[in-house]
Amino acid sequence: xxxxxxxxxxxxxxxxxxxxxxxxxxxxxxxxxxxxxxxxxxxxxxxxxxxxxxxxxxxxxxxxxxxxxxxxxxxxxxxxxxxxxxxxxxxxxxxxxxxxxxxxxxxxxxxxxxxxxxxxxxxxxxxxxxxxxxxxxxxxxxxxxxxxxxxxxxxxxxxxxxxxxxxxxxxxxxxxxxxxxxxxxxxxxxxxxxxxxxxxxxxxxxxxxxxxxxxxxxxxxxxxxxxxxxxxxxxxxxxxxxxxxxxxxxxxxxxxxxxxxxxxxxxxxxxxxxxxxxxxxxxxxxxxxxxxxxxxxxxxxxxxxxxxxxxxxxxxxxxxxxxxxxxxxxxxxxxxxxxxxxxxxxxxxxxxxxxxxxxxxxxxxxxxxxxxxxxxxxxxxxxxxxxxxxxxxxxxxxxxxxxxxxxxxxxxxxxxxxxxxxxxxxxxxxxxxxxxxxxxxxxxxxxxxxxxxxxxxxxxxxxxxxxxxxxxxxxxxxxxxxxxxxxxxxxxxxxxxxxxxxxxxxxxxxxxxxxxxxxxxxxxxxxxxxxxxxxxxxxxxxxxxxxxxxxxxxxxxxxxxxxxxxxxxxxxxxxxxxxxxxxxxxxxx
Numbered sequence: 001x002x003x004x005x006x007x008x009x010x011x012x013x014x015x016x017x018x019x020x021x022x023x024x025x026x027x028x029x030x031x032x033x034x035x036x037x038x039x040x041x042x043x044x045x046x047x048x049x050x051x052x053x054x055x056x057x058x059x060x061x062x063x064x065x066x067x068x069x070x071x072x073x074x075x076x077x078x079x080x081x082x083x084x085x086x087x088x089x090x091x092x093x094x095x096x097x098x099x100x101x102x103x104x105x106x107x108x109x110x111x112x113x114x115x116x117x118x119x120x121x122x123x124x125x126x127x128x129x130x131x132x133x134x135x136x137x138x139x140x141x142x143x144x145x146x147x148x149x150x151x152x153x154x155x156x157x158x159x160x161x162x163x164x165x166x167x168x169x170x171x172x173x174x175x176x177x178x179x180x181x182x183x184x185x186x187x188x189x190x191x192x193x194x195x196x197x198x199x200x201x202x203x204x205x206x207x208x209x210x211x212x213x214x215x216x217x218x219x220x221x222x223x224x225x226x227x228x229x230x231x232x233x234x235x236x237x238x239x240x241x242x243x244x245x246x247x248x249x250x251x252x253x254x255x256x257x258x259x260x261x262x263x264x265x266x267x268x269x270x271x272x273x274x275x276x277x278x279x280x281x282x283x284x285x286x287x288x289x290x291x292x293x294x295x296x297x298x299x300x301x302x303x304x305x306x307x308x309x310x311x312x313x314x315x316x317x318x319x320x321x322x323x324x325x326x327x328x329x330x331x332x333x334x335x336x337x338x339x340x341x342x343x344x345x346x347x348x349x350x351x352x353x354x355x356x357x358x359x360x361x362x363x364x365x366x367x368x369x370x371x372x373x374x375x376x377x378x379x380x381x382x383x384x385x386x387x388x389x390x391x392x393x394x395x396x397x398x399x400x401x402x403x404x405x406x407x408x409x410x411x412x413x414x415x416x417x418x419x420x421x422x423x424x425x426x427x428x429x430x431x432x433x434x435x436x437x438x439x440x441x442x443x444x445x446x447x448x449x450x451x452x453x454x455x456x457x458x459x460x461x462x463x464x465x466x467x468x469x470x471x472x473x474x475x476x477x478x479x480x481x482x483x484x485x486x487x488x489x490x491x492x493x494x495x496x497x498x499x500x501x502x503x504x505x506x507x508x509x510x511x512x513x514x515x516x517x518x519x520x521x522x523x524x525x526x527x528x529x530x531x532x533x534x535x536x537x538x539x540x541x542x543x544x545x546x547x548x549x550x551x552x553x554x555x556x557x558x559x560x561x562x563x564x565x566x567x568x569x570x571x572x573x574x575x576x577x578x579x580x581x582x583x584x585x586x587x588x589x
Contacts, residue, residue: 016046016066039285040380043292050297066293075286080145080348081256082276082283084169085238087148087162088260089273096261099163106160106329107167110343114140114321121313131364134179134357135371139314141168141347144253145287146382150342155464155489156443157339157393160326164343172251172349176356199250203258206241210262218268231275237263238276270491270518287348294351294376303370310374315385319344332445334393341389345378394460414439416477418463418493419484420447420456423509427481428456436478441468463493469500479505482524487515491522498523517568532564 044050052065096103119136123129144165151158174196214237221233238259245255263269300307323340327333351372358368415431417424420442431438440458442448451458461468463484474480480497484490494508508524510516516527539560543553 016042016064019064037380037383039288040292040295040376043289044295044297045292046289047293047295049293049295049299066289075283077252077287078283080284080287081238081242081252082279083145083148084253085256085260086273086276087144088257088262089264089269093261093265096166099159099166102160102163103167103170106325107164108171109325110164110322111137111140111168111171113325114318117317117321118314121317125309125313127367130362131357131367134360134362135354135367137175137179138350138353138357139346139371139375140318141172141350141353142318142343143345143347143379143382144169145284145348146345146379147342149284150383150386155462156331156335157342157389157462158464160331160335160339161343164322166257168347168349169251169253169257172253172352175353179353179357179360179362194249198248199245202244202248202250203254206244206255206258207262210259211265214262215266215268218263218266218272222268222271227275230271234263234272234276235279267514270514273488288379291348291376291379294372295380296373299373300377307370307374307377310371311377311381314346314374314378315344315381332396334396334445337396338386338389338393341385341392342382344385345382346375348379350375390462413437413476413478415479415481416441416472416474418480418482420444420451420458421483421485423483423485424481427483439472441472464489469493469496474501474504477504479507482506482508485509485511487511487518491518494519494522494524513564513568520569526565527568529568532561 046052046065048066050065051061055061055065115133115137117136118139119129119132122132122135127135142161142165147161147165148158151161217233218230221230224230238256241255241259242252243255245258246252263272319340321340322343323336326336326339331339354363354368354371354375357363358365363371415436415438417427417431417438417440420428420440424440424442428438428440438457440451440456441461441463442451442458443460443462445460448458448460463469463482474497482490482493484493490508490510494506497504497506505525506523507526508519508528510519510527510529512529513532516524516529519527539557544550
């Protein structure tokens, strides 16, 4: 009987979560509002402080409320783990090494200075020094789970945020141990040292074995041509890595990040990313629902003044510290302001650190519960702060010393070039020579200012922002040309545009044949691999310089290009047959 009751409870909770996903995501997408707010509001509504408190009076509510929040907590943690795994897939060890100065410089400065300022603010609120320090370091953390999906990892703001958030994820375990050591009756630093040694050994083993084993294991899974097996193996790697670091006393999200970095070095990273993305989104929705379930609306009403002061103090302190650090580091005013607001809210890991501070005796239980409510409200405000930050950045960094070119309300007949770098400039020049009206979008304010001063139709904007794409009215455009050298952002942008505009020609710059194949699957009308085009141009130059007539050379280059494009679209890559056939050597061999 008990087992049957537990099964019914689990099914009821699953119904609420899946129902929320099925309703919230489409409804908020139609309203062009991030689903983050929707999931949190669902948590408030169906949690123990919402309709859940009325189950005793109205038993029918049992089936649309979550009666055991602790039962879905593991799925919420899985969402954060999968998020860090996806971040690892977008990175590489080379890029991470290039970011080391920002991670350990900018990231450490942001964490320590925010914690110091918040400690002073909390002491002004009549907390004693140990409690203020424990709360300060907890509230100084920012939300990886919300910030990176909003900002991405390729935009200027996203790159700065990623560096700071990586440091905070790395520092989580030392923070918890230090709080325990300084609490009443806390242990010495020996436990921390032992944990760090064990963790270092585990990390070295993961890096060594992962580089050797993962490419071979993924190749074996791929040869079966079974998406289910490939997906199961991908999830197995993520969870095993998270459990390995958790078993060593480190954070499981560190293991997930390492797993993503290791797989990013293989040839299977894009396939793994595509297969695991739906699970990440759903699990992250569960996490946001658990955040909402921690918000007691009646308690907020009873302590409205104190809670509002707490939220405002945390947001203001962190926004100021982050923005000033970025300005000192050379970031533009708009990027500094946007990043400051985006990182101002507390983190999901703040809740973990608050629990550790309470367990160590540094913070009283009531105090910890108060700041947990502040943290939940801060997380809820993150999408709103992000929107305000984007608008401030657009206003502040809007080029002032050039002729004003307004965002078009009607793009009829225009070619829209996304990215005005090296490739975008050449495309724009060729369009102008053939009298094709065009408009370019770029996220570099200095480049936009320079181009507009020369009378070039370039406007400032972040292509990763769905609102910007909507304002362009691409349904009336002649074509869209995507030229950025950021594979993940390019693929995401192509999917987004194709979903909204099924008949629009989308021509995309690709890094290589594999990337081109992925872009065709995403909906590109034409994907141009840089590596193949350079090979074709080199072949043309060689043949002409050797005395072959120009006409046959150009004809053969076009024929070769068509055959390569066909091979990419059909097979997702290149094999020897298209190359040999195009070169006229197949029969001889």
